[in-house]
Amino acid sequence: MALTDADVQKQIKHMMAFIEQEANEKVEEIDAKAEEEFNIEKGRLVQTQRVKIMDYFEKKEKQIEQHKKIQMSNLKNQGRLKVLKARDDMVTDLLNEARQRLSEISKDPDRYSKLLEGLVLQGFYQLLEPKVTVRCRQQDVEMVQAAVNKNIPIYQEAVKMKITVKLDQDRFLPSEISGGIEMYNDNGKIKVSNTLESRLELMAQQMMPEIRVTLFGANPNRKFLD
Template identity: 75%
Template sequence: MALSDADVQKQIKHMMAFIEQEANEKAEEIDAKAEEEFNIEKGRLVQTQRLKIMEYYEKKEKQIEQQKKIQMSNLMNQARLKVLKARDDMISEMLTEARERLGTVAKDPARYPALMDGLILQGFFQLLESKVTIRCRKQDVPMVQASIQRNIPAYKDRVKTNLEVRIDQDNCLSQDISGGIELYNARGNIKVSNTLDSRLDLMAQQMMPEVRGALFGANPNRKFLD
């Protein structure tokens, strides 16, 4: 039985509706899959970027922390250097004041001759030479001559040898020296400096740890005391 044109048209419409429905369903399935893949990719990208941002800021935080440590260390070193400089300045001022007071010792007629006796006799024993040359300030020459005469017998009595002493008046000590003497052997290659200034320097060097301890207290970072 042959189909009529109406039936044919009806079947065609039915087939077209079926094809369109399948196409729509397929399109929806593709859209859904694309949306899912988009969301997955978007989540992956977001997570990747989030990790990169976290890594970046962690790195920055470490750099800032390191810079803070360096800056703090520099500030502490600067403060320590300032403290050390202030302490050195205080000690320098103290030594300067001590040198100024030395000048008053040489002007004291009751103290200076006795001090000169000690410096000369000590120089004799340090050199232990049969011939000694002494240099002193020009104004101290008479005092030194008298002290030599007093101390040669004492030296001879102890050492049991003769001693010849001369004063080098052609090369007197500078007037900037607070006082005292320099002693030389006959060849002039051995020197004993017994000026008041040199004795002060020697005493300051030997007593510096005690002076620092008295002024600033014990150093907590010092492990050895010798």
């Protein structure tokens, strides 16, 4: 049985509808797959950028924290230096006050003469020389001569050795110092400085740890004393 034109047209339309439906389904499938791949790629890119951003801010945070630590360390060091300077200034002021008070000693004849006796005898023992020259302030000549005369027999008895002592009348110690003596061996190459200022300096060096403990308290981190 032959197909009529109407039947042919109908079959053609049916086939076209079928092809169009398959094409639409294919397009939808491609669109869905493309959307899925897009979402996957978008998620990957977002995650990658998120990781980069997190790494960036983590590095920045570490840099800020490190900078903060450095600043805190610098501030602490500056604070320590200020404290140390303030303490050194206080010790310096204390020693300056002590130096000013030295001049008061020589104004008390009894006290000063006994001090000179001790300084002279100590000088003898430090030098242990048979011939000694003593130098002092011009205003102290009589007191120093008396101290020398008193201590010669004491020294000779102690060391079983004679000593000749000359008081230098040509060169005196500066009148600006607070007092005391200087002592030399025969050729002048060995010197013992027993001025009040030199004795104060020596005492300050020896007692500096005790002075600091008295003024500022014991340092818990310090294991040894000078």
